[in-house]
Amino acid sequence: MNEISAAFSMALSLIWTLDPALVEIIGLSLGVSVSAVALATLIGMPLGAAVAVLRFPGRASLEVTLNALMGLPPVVVGLVVYLMLSRAGPLGVFGLLYTPTAMIIAQVLLVTPIIAALTRQVVFDLWGEYADQLTSLGASPMRALPTLLVDGRYSLFTAVLAGFGRALAEVGAVMIVGGNIDHVTRVMTTAIALEVSKGDLALALALGIILLLISLTIGTLAGLVKSRREKRGRA
Numbered sequence: 001m002n003e004i005s006a007a008f009s010m011a012l013s014l015i016w017t018l019d020p021a022l023v024e025i026i027g028l029s030l031g032v033s034v035s036a037v038a039l040a041t042l043i044g045m046p047l048g049a050a051v052a053v054l055r056f057p058g059r060a061s062l063e064v065t066l067n068a069l070m071g072l073p074p075v076v077v078g079l080v081v082y083l084m085l086s087r088a089g090p091l092g093v094f095g096l097l098y099t100p101t102a103m104i105i106a107q108v109l110l111v112t113p114i115i116a117a118l119t120r121q122v123v124f125d126l127w128g129e130y131a132d133q134l135t136s137l138g139a140s141p142m143r144a145l146p147t148l149l150v151d152g153r154y155s156l157f158t159a160v161l162a163g164f165g166r167a168l169a170e171v172g173a174v175m176i177v178g179g180n181i182d183h184v185t186r187v188m189t190t191a192i193a194l195e196v197s198k199g200d201l202a203l204a205l206a207l208g209i210i211l212l213l214i215s216l217t218i219g220t221l222a223g224l225v226k227s228r229r230e231k232r233g234r235a
Helices: 001-014 020-053 061-070 074-085 100-136 142-149 155-169 172-178 188-198 201-234
Strands: none
Touching: 001 188, 020 061, 020 100, 020 142, 020 155, 020 188, 020 201, 061 100, 074 100, 074 172, 100 142, 100 155, 100 172, 142 155, 155 188, 155 201, 172 188
């Protein structure tokens, strides 16, 4: 018990003094996850909106696939990306394996289906509500997409937050493609796993506290966005 108390006190000290190693790991984690979510948003939102509104061959299959990929096992994504980026893989010539770029690619593959599927549901509901009005104004489904995305911005922001939470908490895929290399690819989740295995509970606890605070912040933001959306709906 005394050992745990000492580790917890040391963890708080690391946070309070902004330990350089701690700050470096947190910075890399946020950089990788923010980059991945930004790319996933650019891909997933238009894709989800198109699946919700447009009619094209294979639309139903694509919708089912997006929903299924929301539960894609991270280690499988890590394995696929590893095979693609390894020296024997088709993209091995670029030397991206065990770099932050490889970690971003893995997280994009994990997060894009989440954002796309949630966007599809939001836009589908809005299209069902405003289809007649938009059509009467001469807007085709394609032209209506920007309007629907703007109108559903609060719900879509919640979808982005959900994707960010998934990316930040990911460990399996980034461990495989990043290698957990100190000062290069070590992020919060992989560092926690390593430090616990080494018995360095102080750094693991410090990272865990920061990760928990970030998760609580994401949850709070999602709640505030939902509250604002409900107030807007009643107005």
